[in-house]
Amino acid sequence: MSGPGSDAEVAAWVRGLGLSGLVDVHVHFLPERVQERVWAYFDDAERRYGRAWPIHYRSSEAERLAALRGLGVVGFAPLVYPHKPGMAEWLTSWVLDFAARVPEAVPTATLFPEPSVARYLGAALAAGARCVKAHVQVGGYDPRDPLLAPAWGLLAEAGVPVVVHCGHGPLRGAHTGLAVFEEVLRAHPRLVVVLAHAGMPELSGALDLAERHPGVHLDTTMVGVGFTLGDAPLPADWTARLADVADRVVLGTDFPSIPYDYATQLRAIADWARAPELGEPFLRAVLHDNPARLLALGERQRETNTTR
Numbered sequence: 001m002s003g004p005g006s007d008a009e010v011a012a013w014v015r016g017l018g019l020s021g022l023v024d025v026h027v028h029f030l031p032e033r034v035q036e037r038v039w040a041y042f043d044d045a046e047r048r049y050g051r052a053w054p055i056h057y058r059s060s061e062a063e064r065l066a067a068l069r070g071l072g073v074v075g076f077a078p079l080v081y082p083h084k085p086g087m088a089e090w091l092t093s094w095v096l097d098f099a100a101r102v103p104e105a106v107p108t109a110t111l112f113p114e115p116s117v118a119r120y121l122g123a124a125l126a127a128g129a130r131c132v133k134a135h136v137q138v139g140g141y142d143p144r145d146p147l148l149a150p151a152w153g154l155l156a157e158a159g160v161p162v163v164v165h166c167g168h169g170p171l172r173g174a175h176t177g178l179a180v181f182e183e184v185l186r187a188h189p190r191l192v193v194v195l196a197h198a199g200m201p202e203l204s205g206a207l208d209l210a211e212r213h214p215g216v217h218l219d220t221t222m223v224g225v226g227f228t229l230g231d232a233p234l235p236a237d238w239t240a241r242l243a244d245v246a247d248r249v250v251l252g253t254d255f256p257s258i259p260y261d262y263a264t265q266l267r268a269i270a271d272w273a274r275a276p277e278l279g280e281p282f283l284r285a286v287l288h289d290n291p292a293r294l295l296a297l298g299e300r301q302r303e304t305n306t307t308r
Helices: 007-016 032-043 045-049 061-071 088-101 117-126 146-158 178-187 203-212 238-244 262-273 279-294 297-306
Strands: 022-028 073-079 108-110 131-135 162-165 193-195 216-219
Touching: 007 061, 007 262, 022 061, 022 279, 032 045, 061 073, 073 088, 073 108, 073 131, 088 108, 088 117, 108 117, 117 146, 146 178, 178 193, 178 203, 193 203, 203 216, 203 238, 238 262, 262 279, 279 297
Parallel strands: 022 073, 108 131, 131 162, 162 193, 193 216
Antiparallel strands: none
16 A cells, blocks of 8 residues: 655545545645745754755745645645734634635634634634634744633634644744643643644654543644654554544645655555554545544535535
8 A cells, every 4th residue: 555656646546545635634825925934934944953944835826726736635724823912813814815715725713822812713713714723832822821711612612623733843842742732621621633743743642642632633744754753753553553543633744835745745644554453444534534524624515515
């Protein structure tokens, strides 16, 4: 069960699995000036991280969308995130507009610990947001901040998943760490969470968290690829433990700001699926069925059809 050798092979490989396409919960589209600043940050990766981080899909928005469509991505969550107060609301407004004009994009939102968070997040949920991004590391905030309690409560009540970057990778932050975020989960046990990067480098800890909290999912973003294996090696029991939470593992890639092609991530997941306890059913679930359910793609398609 080998994965695609290159991006050119991805769409046919996905069809060979009997899937209509890929659903990716961890994709980034940002306003142009913000995107340029993010890429400039990665251009300085040798100083920041000690190694180069060449952006593989550095192109215009239209070209990036065409690349996703060429890969057979039929649904994705365009994630945005703020690094300071006063930024989350306008990023949420921008990404809701983006999703309204891009058929494959699920409406999303973001948040920051500030007095207005419940207001703008509530408005985004009312407008149809189906996924939220919380970047503890970039935002530099404590997810246990009392200002965020109403936001976590709104999301828990709505059942809308939040993709949370709370792991220590690639750099430890002031409030990163799975133990910190577990306090949020204990306070809001109905919260549906996707641990970005499967909590790297705390991969075993992420699996522990998923076993303790039924709303916790893991995304595959940058997990098990050559670029990260040195810093975040897969646990020896990785595939055996994935089998225990197979319905809560979802495709994530970090497109476009990855230092390798999209097919690289798919090969890593296909390698896991070679384990007898996983197999092709796991592969189909991760690449399409699990993320499609999480993002309510069937519901979105029905709503789209009724407006035509």
